[in-house]
Amino acid sequence: xxSESTRVNVPGAVSGNGWHDQDHVPGIKSELLELNMGPQHPxxxxxxxxxxxxxxxxVYKVTPVLGYxxxxxxxxxEGVNYKQWVVYTDRFDYLxxxxxxxxxxxxxxxxxxxxxxxxxxxxRVAVAELxxxxxxxxxxATFGLDMGAWTPLLYCFREREEILNLLERISGGRMLYNYxxxxxxxxxxxxxxxxxxxxxxxxxxEHNKLPEYNTLLTYNKIFIERTADVGVIDAATALDYGxxxxxxxxxxxxxxxxxxxxxxxxxxxxxxVQVGRGEMGTLGDCWDRYIVRAREIEQSCRLIRQALQQLPxxxxxALALKAIVKAPAGAAYTRVESAKGELGHYIISDGGxxxxxxxVRSPSFCNLQVVEKVGVGQxxxxxxxxxxxxxxxxxxxxx
Amino acid sequence: xEQNAIYELLAGVLGDGALGYxxxxxxxxxxxxxxxxxxxxxxLRDDPRLGFDQLMCLSGLDWDGFDETGxxxxxxxxxxxxxxxxxxxxxVGTGELGVAxxxxxxxxxxxxxxxxxxxxxxATVPTVGGVWSTAQWHERxxxxxxxxxxxxxxxxxxxLLDDEWVGHPLRKDYVMPDTWSGVPLQGxxxxxxxxxxxxxxxxxxxxxxPAEG
Numbered sequence: 202x203x204s205e206s207t208r209v210n211v212p213g214a215v216s217g218n219g220w221h222d223q224d225h226v227p228g229i230k231s232e233l234l235e236l237n238m239g240p241q242h243p244x245x246x247x248x249x250x251x252x253x254x255x256x257x258x259x260v261y262k263v264t265p266v267l268g269y270x271x272x273x274x275x276x277x278x279e280g281v282n283y284k285q286w287v288v289y290t291d292r293f294d295y296l297x298x299x300x301x302x303x304x305x306x307x308x309x310x311x312x313x314x315x316x317x318x319x320x321x322x323x324x325r326v327a328v329a330e331l332x333x334x335x336x337x338x339x340x341x342a343t344f345g346l347d348m349g350a351w352t353p354l355l356y357c358f359r360e361r362e363e364i365l366n367l368l369e370r371i372s373g374g375r376m377l378y379n380y381x382x383x384x385x386x387x388x389x390x391x392x393x394x395x396x397x398x399x400x401x402x403x404x405x406x407e408h409n410k411l412p413e414y415n416t417l418l419t420y421n422k423i424f425i426e427r428t429a430d431v432g433v434i435d436a437a438t439a440l441d442y443g444x445x446x447x448x449x450x451x452x453x454x455x456x457x458x459x460x461x462x463x464x465x466x467x468x469x470x471x472x473x474v475q476v477g478r479g480e481m482g483t484l485g486d487c488w489d490r491y492i493v494r495a496r497e498i499e500q501s502c503r504l505i506r507q508a509l510q511q512l513p514x515x516x517x518x519a520l521a522l523k524a525i526v527k528a529p530a531g532a533a534y535t536r537v538e539s540a541k542g543e544l545g546h547y548i549i550s551d552g553g554x555x556x557x558x559x560x561v562r563s564p565s566f567c568n569l570q571v572v573e574k575v576g577v578g579q580x581x582x583x584x585x586x587x588x589x590x591x592x593x594x595x596x597x598x599x600x
Numbered sequence: 601x602e603q604n605a606i607y608e609l610l611a612g613v614l615g616d617g618a619l620g621y622x623x624x625x626x627x628x629x630x631x632x633x634x635x636x637x638x639x640x641x642x643x644l645r646d647d648p649r650l651g652f653d654q655l656m657c658l659s660g661l662d663w664d665g666f667d668e669t670g671x672x673x674x675x676x677x678x679x680x681x682x683x684x685x686x687x688x689x690x691x692v693g694t695g696e697l698g699v700a701x702x703x704x705x706x707x708x709x710x711x712x713x714x715x716x717x718x719x720x721x722x723a724t725v726p727t728v729g730g731v732w733s734t735a736q737w738h739e740r741x742x743x744x745x746x747x748x749x750x751x752x753x754x755x756x757x758x759x760l761l762d763d764e765w766v767g768h769p770l771r772k773d774y775v776m777p778d779t780w781s782g783v784p785l786q787g788x789x790x791x792x793x794x795x796x797x798x799x800x801x802x803x804x805x806x807x808x809x810p811a812e813g
Contacts, residue, residue, distance in 0.1 A: 268760040273769050275745070312626070440653050440706065443734030456706055530670030531626040534657060534702045534713070547659045547700065553672020560659035560700075570737045599760060 233261060236581075240269050244347050244585040247595030251572070251588070253581070260584055263576035265569055270599035278559035283309050283526040284382055286559070291377040293563060293597035296339050297540035299325075299332035299368070301597070302381040307464050308535035308546035309383040312528040320515045321385040322466040326508040327399065328368060328380065330501040334406065335364045336540035337494045337501075340592040344491060345418050347589035348427045353418045360410055363402055370395055383526050385518030396509050403502040411499060419495060428491060429482030432587030434575050436485065442574065443567040446542025447497065448591055451477040451490035458538035465537075470507045472500045487590035494592070527554055541565050541592060563597035603628045606650060606712050613643050629700070629713035637701075637716050638726040638752075644703060644712065645731055652703040652712065655732040659702075660742030663717065664695030664772040695772070697723045697748055718748070727753040745770040 239250035248269035254262040274289050281289075290305040291298040303325055310317060342357035365375045370391055372380040380387055390396060418424055434444065439452040449456060457474040459467040475496040477489030530552040536545035542564025549558040568591050576584050604623060607630050611618035617636030622629050632640050644652045667674040701714040716725055727750040729736040739750040740759040747768035750756060758765065764781075767774055778784065 268758075268762070271760040273745070273760075276769055441733045443655060443732065454706065461709065527672065530667075530672075532629075532700075533627050534700075536656065543656065545657050545702070547657055547702065549661070551667045551672050551674045552670040553667075553674065557666060557674055558659070558661055560657065560661075562657040562659075566737065567734055570734060574733070 231256060238581075238584075240266075245588060246343060246593055249569075249588075249593070249595055249598070251584070253584075255581060258580045258582075260576055260579050260581055263572050263584065265572060268599055270595050272600070274600045275559055275561060278556050280555065282554040283528065283556065286556075287382060288377075288379045291379055293561065293600065294336070294539060294541060294544075294565070294594050295376065295596045296594055297329075297332040297336035298376070298378050299329045299380065300336075300537070300539040301544065302378065303329045303465070304535070304537040304539060304544040305546055306381045306383050307537055308533065308548050309526070309528060311535050312531060312533045312548055312550055313383060313526065314529070315384050315522075316519060317385060318516045318519060319466070319513045321517045321519075323508045323512050324371075324386050324390060324517060325381060326465055326467065326470075327505050328371065328378075328386075330504045330508070331364050331368060331399070333540045334498050334501050335361045336592075337498050338364075340494050340540075341414065341418065341491065344487075344586075344589040344592070345424070347585050348424055350418055350421070350424060353414060356410075356413065356417065360406060367395070367399055367402065382518075382522075384522040385516070389517040390512070396512065399509060400506060403505050407499055407502040411495070414495065419492065425481050425488060428487040428586055428590070430486050431482075431583045432487045432575055432579065432590060433483045434485045434571055438571065438574060439485070442571040444542070444571055445564050445567065446538065446540070447490055447493045448542065448568045448571070450475060451493045451590075452485035453477050453479070453489075458536055458543055462536065464535070466508070467504075469511075470504050472503050472507075475500060487586045490590040490592075525554055527552070528556075536562070539564055541594065541597070542568060544597075561597075561600055563600060565591075565593040565595075566598045566600075569593050569598060601649065601708065601710050603710075603712065606644075606710070609647070609650065610640060610644065614640055627713060629715050632714050632716055634716040634718050634725050637699075637714065638728050638731065640714065641701065641703075641728045641731045644714075650712075651705045651707045653706055654704045655701065655728070655734050655738075656704050656711075657700075657702040658728075658735055658738035658742065659700045660746035660748050660770070661698040661700060661715075662695065662746055662770060662772050663698055664720070666695065694720065696720060697746060699725055699742065699748060701728070723747060724749045724751050726751050729753055744768070747771060 233254045233256055236253040236255055237250060238253055239245040240248040245251060250266040252264040252266055253260055277289060278286050287302060287305060290301040293301045338357040338361045342354040345353040368378060369375045370393065371388065372378040434448065434452050436452045436454050439449050439454060453476055455474060455476050460474055475493050477484060477493050479489060481488045528550040530550055532549040534545055534547045536543045544564055545562035547560040548556050551557045572588060576587055579587065604621065607621045610630060614632065614636055617633040619631040619633055644650050665674050696717045697720055698715060698717040703712045718725060725748060727735065727739055729739060736753065737759065739753055740756060742748050743750060743756050744759045744761055745768055766777060
């Protein structure tokens with residue numbers, strides 16, 4: 202029998218087994234309720250199941266159950282050659298497939314020692330950043346939706362549609378592009394004024410649309426009340442749990458692979474890494490993660506503008522590229538900054554056409570784990586805010 | 601800090617637990633005795649000269665049939681015969697398993713790679729989940745897909761596969777089962793349509809036939 206003050210217990214300190222036998226309010230018997238959130242639940246952003254133990258509104262334990270989308274892509278990578286596997290990387294983060302393409306081809310090129318023409322790298326940066334904007338737009342929109350704001354969803358999807366149109370014109374696909382190959386990109390920039398249209402779009406995005414979102418959602422008082430001081434992840438926890446991307450930067454850690462572990466041509470451009478500052482509440486709360494994404498859209502616009510304005514002439518594929526790509530024997534871990542965080546590929550080659558082992562370190566997989574710690578002690582509705590602010594995509598968690 | 605300087609610090613602490621350093625590889629790595637890996641990781645994280653505060657990636661590996669000569673002739677299950685039996689070479693099923701750890705220090709901006717190798721029939725590695733919490737899920741995944749046991753892990757369950765799944769698919773000698781929960785897994789190794797439609801059956805009435813002439 203616990204003391205009378207058990208109601209204000211620190212939830213994390215309660216051992217799961219002894220809890221059932223305690224009376225939290227004297228005279229009233231209470232016990233933990235097991236609750237399934239998902240796999241078919243709009244707030245879990247895909248087929249994720251969160252197994253909750255709750256006492257009333259308070260969450261005492263969160264156990265994510267994964268694997269509903271599992272297709273063992275890493276096994277498939279051992280059976281198809283390097284070029285053929287690009288198409289599977291599209292299916293990881295299907296909201297930002299260009300970033301996933303970029304991560305994989307960068308890893309293969311490092312293993313091969315393949316040079317990439319400058320023009321191809323500029324095109325890659327432009328399309329990857331367009332993809333990042335599209336992904337962040339979904340993140341803002343669905344996060345608003347989780348918090349009860351319907352309208353921003355329509356606005357964000359309107360702009361995403363423009364990005365999909367632009368990417369369709371360069372790659373032929375609207376959602377899954379299969380656009381990059383080791384040594385370059387599949388197609389050159391189309392002749393139909395594509396560059397000018399993209400530049401028009403980023404101008405519009407930066408100067409018209411982002412202020413619109415800020416008025417609608419970012420500085421909306423209800424939204425701030427709902428997200429500030431909620432789901433606080435401090436920097437030490439974020440590092441311990443391997444959080445990366447906007448989640449890590451939202452906790453105040455100034456790290457971005459594009460700047461600190463440079464790849465491609467990001468070092469040529471002038472832009473800034475955005476970091477959470479705890480403006481509306483505590484550093485590392487849901488609002489900080491939201492605002493990092495919103496400000497990254499602006500930085501992506503700057504990157505696209507520079508990449509396309511400085512687009513060099515030349516080939517969009519390495520000229521010596523063979524039809525069948527072989528990598529010399531060796532192993533390399535390569536990471537890039539995907540829309541969700543650090544997307545790494547650990548490829549072991551035996552010298553042949555296929556990878557001997559291709560381990561994918563997906564950012565959502567690592568970011569989600571922090572829910573097990575930070576979700577404890579929250580209200581169920583705040584858990585929705587926390588999961589929404591992590592911006593997970595189940596395609597790359599389950600792989 | 602330079603990679604080989606990091607290894608020298610590590611070897612000074614581990615002694616005979618440090619098995620070697622592969623200096624000339626594309627990405628150098630250190631081989632560590634499996635029993636000492638948690639100790640090595642704790643040292644790498646806590647020493648102020650090293651400060652590895654992030655575990656970037658933890659990968660389970662299966663070295664079975666790996667072609668050491670670098671000619672791309674690694675053997676694994678090459679395909680399936682008509683009656684669904686795997687075509688394997690003699691070497692499959694005997695190689696070692698392993699784990700690779702990729703570390704990064706945010707403060708000092710350097711990386712390091714550790715590897716361990718364990719025999720296939722006694723694949724047990726101490727957990728590093730107490731050093732970096734993120735390792736817990738990576739280790740669950742490695743156990744799920746490769747069958748590497750992590751001693752001391754608090755919650756070593758299936759992660760991506762179903763709890764009742766048999767076997768570890770990323771092992772090179774894995775053979776896919778014929779059925780799972782009553783669902784036929786035909787067309788190995790990748791699935792074909794498990795419910796083929798018979799032509800001329802009730803789904804295709806005679807009126808749907810294309811007109812001739």
